[in-house]
Amino acid sequence: MKTYPLTNEEGKLHAFEIANSGLGRKGLVSIVEKIPGVVLLKKPKLLSWLREEEFCRFVLESQEFSIEEPFGDNSRYLIGAVPPGWCSQLEVVEEVFSNE
Secondary structure: OOEEEEEOOOOOEEEEEEEOOOOOHHHHHHHHHOOOOOEEEEOOOOOOOOOOOEEEEEEEOOEEEEEEOHHHOOOEEEEEEEOOOOOHHHHHHHHHHHOO
């Protein structure tokens, strides 16, 4: 899957985006669940009309992450650390998505 890296001034990955065409919110969560050691904190709500911007939270190696769809209706999902910034675990998450 194509990822769209977002880097800081130093060129370090601080978040990335993926296209949401063909991949629903539940499909995205199923990819997250494949990452060894991930603990899901928040999943998308069952009601499809409820379009929360942030719809998934998970932890990998004590680092929390958020997945959101800006404005609740965007062509890409945004995946990043909480609080925002570079962390080695983010590179692991990005690699999993790029290999899907």
